[in-house]
Amino acid sequence: MSTAASSPGRPGRRPSTSQVELEKVAFRLFDRDGFDATTVDDIATAAGIGRRTFFRYFDSKNDVVWGAFTEQLDQMRAGFCARPDNEPLMESLRAVVVEFNRVAPGETERHRRRLELILRVPALQAHSTLRYADWRAVVAEFAADRLGEETGGLRPQAIAHAALGTALAAYEHWLGRPGSDLCAVLDTAFTDLARGFGGAGEGAASGRGADSAAGADFGEETRGS
Amino acid sequence: MSTAASSPGRPGRRPSTSQVELEKVAFRLFDRDGFDATTVDDIATAAGIGRRTFFRYFDSKNDVVWGAFTEQLDQMRAGFCARPDNEPLMESLRAVVVEFNRVAPGETERHRRRLELILRVPALQAHSTLRYADWRAVVAEFAADRLGEETGGLRPQAIAHAALGTALAAYEHWLGRPGSDLCAVLDTAFTDLARGFGGAGEGAASGRGADSAAGADFGEETRGS
DNA sequence: CTTCCATTTGACACCCGGTGTCATTACCGT
DNA sequence: ACGGTAATGACACCGGGTGTCAAATGGAAG
Numbered sequence: 098m099s100t101a102a103s104s105p106g107r108p109g110r111r112p113s114t115s116q117v118e119l120e121k122v123a124f125r126l127f128d129r130d131g132f133d134a135t136t137v138d139d140i141a142t143a144a145g146i147g148r149r150t151f152f153r154y155f156d157s158k159n160d161v162v163w164g165a166f167t168e169q170l171d172q173m174r175a176g177f178c179a180r181p182d183n184e185p186l187m188e189s190l191r192a193v194v195v196e197f198n199r200v201a202p203g204e205t206e207r208h209r210r211r212l213e214l215i216l217r218v219p220a221l222q223a224h225s226t227l228r229y230a231d232w233r234a235v236v237a238e239f240a241a242d243r244l245g246e247e248t249g250g251l252r253p254q255a256i257a258h259a260a261l262g263t264a265l266a267a268y269e270h271w272l273g274r275p276g277s278d279l280c281a282v283l284d285t286a287f288t289d290l291a292r293g294f295g296g297a298g299e300g301a302a303s304g305r306g307a308d309s310a311a312g313a314d315f316g317e318e319t320r321g322s
Numbered sequence: 323m324s325t326a327a328s329s330p331g332r333p334g335r336r337p338s339t340s341q342v343e344l345e346k347v348a349f350r351l352f353d354r355d356g357f358d359a360t361t362v363d364d365i366a367t368a369a370g371i372g373r374r375t376f377f378r379y380f381d382s383k384n385d386v387v388w389g390a391f392t393e394q395l396d397q398m399r400a401g402f403c404a405r406p407d408n409e410p411l412m413e414s415l416r417a418v419v420v421e422f423n424r425v426a427p428g429e430t431e432r433h434r435r436r437l438e439l440i441l442r443v444p445a446l447q448a449h450s451t452l453r454y455a456d457w458r459a460v461v462a463e464f465a466a467d468r469l470g471e472e473t474g475g476l477r478p479q480a481i482a483h484a485a486l487g488t489a490l491a492a493y494e495h496w497l498g499r500p501g502s503d504l505c506a507v508l509d510t511a512f513t514d515l516a517r518g519f520g521g522a523g524e525g526a527a528s529g530r531g532a533d534s535a536a537g538a539d540f541g542e543e544t545r546g547s
Numbered sequence: 548c549t550t551c552c553a554t555t556t557g558a559c560a561c562c563c564g565g566t567g568t569c570a571t572t573a574c575c576g577t
Numbered sequence: 578a579c580g581g582t583a584a585t586g587a588c589a590c591c592g593g594g595t596g597t598c599a600a601a602t603g604g605a606a607g
Contacts, residue, residue, distance in 0.1 A: 109583030110573040136563065147586040152565065187519060222455075223448040230447075249498070255491035255511045256519050262483030270476045286480045293518035294412055294481050334554030335602035361592065372557040377594065 119144055119154050123161045124210070132162075132218045159224035162214050166228060170235050173197045177239040186243045190236065190260055191287035195280050198264075205279075212268055233257040263290045344369055344379050348386045349435070357387075357443045384449035387439050391453060395460055398422045402464040411468045415461065415485055416512035420505050423489075430504075437493055458482040488515045 122144045126135040137158050141151045155161050176196055180189040200208045215221050234248075237257035241248040267286040271279045289295075347369045351360040362383050366376045380386050401421055405414040425433045440446050459473075462482035466473040492511040496504045514520070 106575075107583085108575040108581065110575095110585070112584065113573095137565090138563085149566090149586055149588095150584080153584075156565095158564070219452060223451050226448050226451045227444060251491060251495045251507065251511060252514060252519065254494060255488050255514060258487030258491040259484040259515060259519070260487075262485075262487035263480050266476060266480035266483040269479060273474070282476065286476060289477060289480060290484060291518045293516045294477065294484070295410075331604075332554085333552065333604050335556070337555065362594090363592085374557055374559095374595090375555080378555080381594090383593070 113150070114144055114146055114154070116154050119146075119151070120161055120164060127214065128210070132214055132221065157224070159221055162211060162221055163228055164211070167231070169197070170231055173232075174235050174238075177235070185291075186240060186256075187287070187291035189243075190239070190256070191284065191291065193239075194260065194264055194287060195283045198283055199280055208279075209272065213272055216265070216269055216272060229261055233261050236260050259290060260287075263287055338375075339369055339371055339379070341379050344371075344376070345386055345389060352439065353435070357439055358445065382449070384446055387436060387446060388453055389436070392456070394422070395456055398457075399460050399463075402460070410516075411465060411481075412512070412516035414468070415464070415481070416509065416516060418464075419485065419489055419512060420508045423508055424505055433504075434497065438497055441490070441494055441497060454486055458486050461485050484515060485512075488512055 119140070123135070123140045126139055126143060130139075137151055138148055140158075140161075141148045144151075173193060176193040177189065180192065184192075215225050233254075234257070237253040238248050240246075240256045241250060241253035244250075244252060246253055263286045264283065267279070267283045270286075271277050271282050344365070348360070348365045351364055351368060355364075362376055363373050365383075365386075366373045369376075398418060401418040402414065405417065409417075440450050458479075459482070462478040463473050465471075465481040466475060466478035469475075469477060471478055488511045489508065492504070492508045495511075496502050496507050
């Protein structure tokens with residue numbers, strides 16, 4: 098996995114392209130024709146490579162969308178390690194997930210289109226589950242460590258699953274509201290999660306960052322259905 | 323959708339089989355050869371119908387596994403309606419989800435095999451996301467109603483996503499422990515969720531049904547990885 | 548019984564994603 | 578120039594899914 102650029106002094110023919118290059122080509126086509134209408138042949142042809150070669154750069158057409166996801170997970174793992182041990186679990190979780198999703202200002206449009214594909218194209222929605230498993234594993238590992246339980250135990254796994262769900266809801270919310278701040282939405286959602294969604298103490302404002310974050314973009318729904 | 327058995331006095335040729343019959347045939351093959359190794363042709367042949375006809379009974383090979391899921395969702399919706407209005411949201415949620423998963427004693431093995439397929443076969447894991455969306459919609463609708471917010475709002479959606487995640491974690495936990503009680507596991511997990519996973523008041527036992535439920539099957543992990 | 552209509556069926560042809568195989572091509576160091 | 582190494586792409590194949598259309602089936606009307 099992961100093609101080293103081209104170590105100097107490496108024997109053999111050099112790759113005729115790269116994952117990133119291929120990704121660019123593909124995204125251009127996805128933008129133009131949509132994900133489903135773009136065939137692997139289209140991408141390969143546009144990139145000037147053979148169909149078979151495409152599948153040496155990506156395991157599947159779906160995987161094109163995910164870019165350097167695996168590497169980013171390492172970052173997230175590192176983020177967890179960096180949190181102080183005495184910080185409440187759910188607060189560390191919130192902080193890391195929010196930070197994990199902070200992208201450079203110029204990159205947010207790119208991030209948006211990526212998320213849009215993943216969350217809106219059924220084929221990618223489905224496939225994403227497989228990728229999310231890795232994300233969850235990172236969270237579960239952290240939670241298990243903090244709780245002193247097994248990674249595979251119910252609580253760590255439930256936390257990981259619930260965290261993922263919460264993040265997905267935030268993503269969707271953000272996508273539906275151009276101009277909104279993803280980090281703020283995530284912060285709100287994870288604060289809610291840590292509170293059990295009002296389960297214990299619905300009341301007014303015992304909130305910490307939640308209120309300010311909420312203020313950032315809590316307009317009413319614009320959609321129907 | 324949903325083939326009426328055979329309304330008396332309905333013109334036209336009668337179906338040569340039914341979804342349930344097809345499902346039985348398919349499950350037998352899945353058990354014997356595994357999901358991936360079983361082709362649609364295999365199922366069709368075993369059922370004595372044409373390949374094309376199979377796809378008139380199911381939208382996809384994946385859908386075979388889901389049985390009467392849509393109908394069950396109606397039950398769940400009804401379950402939500404039956405809860406008293408003054409009950410805390412997350413408590414209603416827990417109660418309904420637990421009840422939703424209570425199956426007749428004789429059916430639990432069948433339920434188990436179904437869940438095993440959905441949660442363990444990658445192709446089905448992926449596909450399941452699409453089905454879960456309906457489940458989430460039911461939960462979100464209920465949550466929105468209780469909160470007086472839009473169904474598409476962040477909180478209802480986050481709750482729905484988190485609830486789904488929690489349920490999945492419970493399913494997996496249950497699957498990994500033959501003999502354990504699914505409802506008890508679900509109860510525990512949802513109680514935890516409503517508490518924000520210890521986010522507010524980690525302490526000992528402020529729990530209600532949680533402790534008894536937990537006692538039912540909280541052995542330590544047996545798996546590695 | 549025949550005719551008409553509604554409906555299901557299945558054969559056939561396609562498309563597309565994904566994989567195994569293998570000769571070919573390109574590049575390295577010698 | 579040579580040999581090893583790695584990427585490439587043509588080819589064939591599998592399997593899921595779809596559009597099309599003629600044929601089969603059965604109820605109801607004549």
